[in-house]
Amino acid sequence: MEQRKIVLLPRIQQILAELGENIKLARLRRKLSTMQVSERANLSRQTIVSIEKGKSGVSIGAYLQVLFVLGLEKDLLKVANDDLLGRKLQDSKLLVKSRAPKRTKTKED
Numbered sequence: 001m002e003q004r005k006i007v008l009l010p011r012i013q014q015i016l017a018e019l020g021e022n023i024k025l026a027r028l029r030r031k032l033s034t035m036q037v038s039e040r041a042n043l044s045r046q047t048i049v050s051i052e053k054g055k056s057g058v059s060i061g062a063y064l065q066v067l068f069v070l071g072l073e074k075d076l077l078k079v080a081n082d083d084l085l086g087r088k089l090q091d092s093k094l095l096v097k098s099r100a101p102k103r104t105k106t107k108e109d
Helices: 010-029 034-041 045-052 060-069 073-078 084-092
Strands: none
Touching (some): 034 060
16 A cells, blocks of 8 residues: 655644754753653654654654653643634534523413
């Protein structure tokens, strides 16, 4: 089976590059080498380098493994945590309850 190449928009590539740079800076602040992170994450050194360059061919699992080694894995839970646009869209489609039918007059009234 032929593997499909992912084509990303330039803005998405920029976001991945920024994520990779942030991971690299976090590694450097902890004074860890790429080799140390690769050993702790059980990934190749080349995969660590690819992550730090924001390459799209690296699995999200590998990104998460590196974040775990750096103690930043919970940061991934912040993604879409407060989805303002999604909430507005959801709220706009909520059904408004219709009023109860008017009471009909009975003989007792």
